[in-house]
Amino acid sequence: MSASASPVSTGSPGIPHLDVDPFAMNFFADPYPTHEVLREAGPVVYLDKWNVYGVARYAEVHAVLNDPATFCSSRGVGLSDFKKETPWRPPSLILEADPPAHTRTRAVLSKVLSPTVMKQVRDRFTAAAEERVDALIDKRSFDAVADLAEAYPLSIFPDALGLKPEGREHLIPYASVVFNAFGPPNQLRQEAIERSAPHQAYVAEQCQRENLAPGGFGACIHAHVDEGAITATEAPLLVRSLLSAGLDTTVNGIGAAIYCLARFPDQWQRLRDDLSLARGAFEEAVRFESPVQTFFRTTTREVELSGATIGEGEKVLMFLAAANRDPRRWDKPDSYDITRRTSGHVGFGSGIHMCVGQLVARLEGEVMLTALAKRIAKIEITGEPKRRFNNTLRGLDSLPVTITPA
Amino acid sequence: MPAITFIHSDGKSDRVETGDGESAMQAATRHGLDGILAECGGNAMCATCHVYVDESWLARLPAMADDEDALLDGAAAERSPASRLSCQIVITPDLDGLVLRLPERQV
Numbered sequence: 001m002s003a004s005a006s007p008v009s010t011g012s013p014g015i016p017h018l019d020v021d022p023f024a025m026n027f028f029a030d031p032y033p034t035h036e037v038l039r040e041a042g043p044v045v046y047l048d049k050w051n052v053y054g055v056a057r058y059a060e061v062h063a064v065l066n067d068p069a070t071f072c073s074s075r076g077v078g079l080s081d082f083k084k085e086t087p088w089r090p091p092s093l094i095l096e097a098d099p100p101a102h103t104r105t106r107a108v109l110s111k112v113l114s115p116t117v118m119k120q121v122r123d124r125f126t127a128a129a130e131e132r133v134d135a136l137i138d139k140r141s142f143d144a145v146a147d148l149a150e151a152y153p154l155s156i157f158p159d160a161l162g163l164k165p166e167g168r169e170h171l172i173p174y175a176s177v178v179f180n181a182f183g184p185p186n187q188l189r190q191e192a193i194e195r196s197a198p199h200q201a202y203v204a205e206q207c208q209r210e211n212l213a214p215g216g217f218g219a220c221i222h223a224h225v226d227e228g229a230i231t232a233t234e235a236p237l238l239v240r241s242l243l244s245a246g247l248d249t250t251v252n253g254i255g256a257a258i259y260c261l262a263r264f265p266d267q268w269q270r271l272r273d274d275l276s277l278a279r280g281a282f283e284e285a286v287r288f289e290s291p292v293q294t295f296f297r298t299t300t301r302e303v304e305l306s307g308a309t310i311g312e313g314e315k316v317l318m319f320l321a322a323a324n325r326d327p328r329r330w331d332k333p334d335s336y337d338i339t340r341r342t343s344g345h346v347g348f349g350s351g352i353h354m355c356v357g358q359l360v361a362r363l364e365g366e367v368m369l370t371a372l373a374k375r376i377a378k379i380e381i382t383g384e385p386k387r388r389f390n391n392t393l394r395g396l397d398s399l400p401v402t403i404t405p406a
Numbered sequence: 407m408p409a410i411t412f413i414h415s416d417g418k419s420d421r422v423e424t425g426d427g428e429s430a431m432q433a434a435t436r437h438g439l440d441g442i443l444a445e446c447g448g449n450a451m452c453a454t455c456h457v458y459v460d461e462s463w464l465a466r467l468p469a470m471a472d473d474e475d476a477l478l479d480g481a482a483a484e485r486s487p488a489s490r491l492s493c494q495i496v497i498t499p500d501l502d503g504l505v506l507r508l509p510e511r512q513v
Contacts, residue, residue: 107473110451110473110476111476114476114477114479114480115452115453115477115479115480115481116476116479116480117480118480119480279513283445341435341438343435343443343444343445343447343448344435344444344447344448345447348446350447350449351449352449354446354447354449354451356451358445358446358451358452359451359452362445366513
């Protein structure tokens with residue numbers, strides 16, 4: 001790995017060129033030293049491996065996220081430029097859209113997942129978390145990924161959406177394809193897309209109005225067709241957004257929180273002493289681990305960013321995870337501190353595309369950590385945690401733990 | 407720079423200087439004030455920077471947008487006619503001296 005500033009024709013002079021591949025297995029195994037290299041090389045870098053610009057400092061990541069007119073999403077938020085390549089699936093009407101089209105679809109999902117709706121589902125989510133913890137206490141030793149981080153969202157989110165019981169095993173594999181597909185054409189992406197047909201078929205079917213139970217998030221999206229906010233052909237694609245981004249993300253978010261609290265027993269103790277810290281403990285895990293590591297934008301014009309000139313039609317890779325540990329922004333960035341003021345972290349993004357399901361994620365995280373801290377004195381890691389590799393998502397494949405009931 | 411006052415639910419108050427173009431929420435979090443959570447970081451998505459605007463100031467604030475209005479219905483503490491989201495109140499020189507009361511809870 002080198003950080004030489006060699007001016008070449010593809011990038012503007014003065015921008016450091018790095019031969020880092022942020023989608024390689026050895027990078028995923030330990031991204032932190034490379035994040036530091038990326039941050040310290042300059043405010044804007046160029047990655048020769050994929051011919052993209054990169055930003056890894058908080059200020060620039062935040063600036064790119066908050067200038068959607070210059071750094072657009074409609075040309076894809078992965079490496080693939082939709083202006084030059086055919087997307088692997090019909091583009092998302094919200095994630096891969098710009099204003100004004102985005103404004104309309106975003107408003108619908110914001111309403112469906114609003115704070116008011118969260119108040120209505122809170123008791124149900126809490127009861128399911130307590131039930132899950134009861135089952136874990138019976139087990140004592142279990143895999144905190146499969147039996148907790150996956151099992152809990154799977155026990156509530158598909159029901160909250162109103163999905164049929166059959167075929168739910170496609171949900172996590174489908175999300176895995178979606179998040180791998182944002183990456184470059186590496187083995188992870190190619191294999192994911194090659195195997196995606198059955199998962200795509202399931203999702204397409206589930207997004208139809210007749211397959212969604214009344215009262216669920218999915219049916220609520222379709223109800224906006226009747227009010228004229230969206231068309232009948234748009235509604236299934238908006239349901240698809242919840243299926244794509246609503247499950248695997250929270251699995252990795254809850255997984256991150258458990259992994260943090262198991263590794264840092266002093267923070268677990270603080271949480272046990274004051275359960276009102278549960279929501280903050282989850283939020284800090286999202287900052288600390290950044291389950292969604294990266295997203296791309298595409299420039300709509302030539303732009304100067306912190307002294308670097310980027311031409312039109314260039315891909316810019318935002319390192320959300322590196323921004324969330326940028327010492328320019330965060331005091332002791334590599335410490336997991338459940339009392340930290342996390343407001344402003346970019347784990348859920350920022351600006352008009354900031355995660356529309358963030359309230360669902362926080363609710364799930366808060367009620368699960370509360371339920372655990374109420375009943376469990378100690379969480380011990382009893383085996384080597386295994387990492388799950390994905391081009392966008394960071395999380396574990398398995399985390400063997402043993403718990404001691406309170 | 408204009409200064410604004412936050413009155414906590416226990417009656418204590420904090421006067422904070424605001425920065426150029428800052429929202430009331432940003433000023434509060436920059437000064438480490440308890441009582442403003444701002445989980446979404448100022449993107450009008452979470453309703454955890456809820457404040458009650460002092461009556462004498464209420465009419466002097468710009469009207470709220472539809473999304474702020476909808477979010478306030480979901481705020482943790484009870485909504486009143488004086489409720490606003492502090493991330494949507496940008497402090498201009500004419501708001502120097504603004505008084506905002508904090509609710510008992512944000513989540």
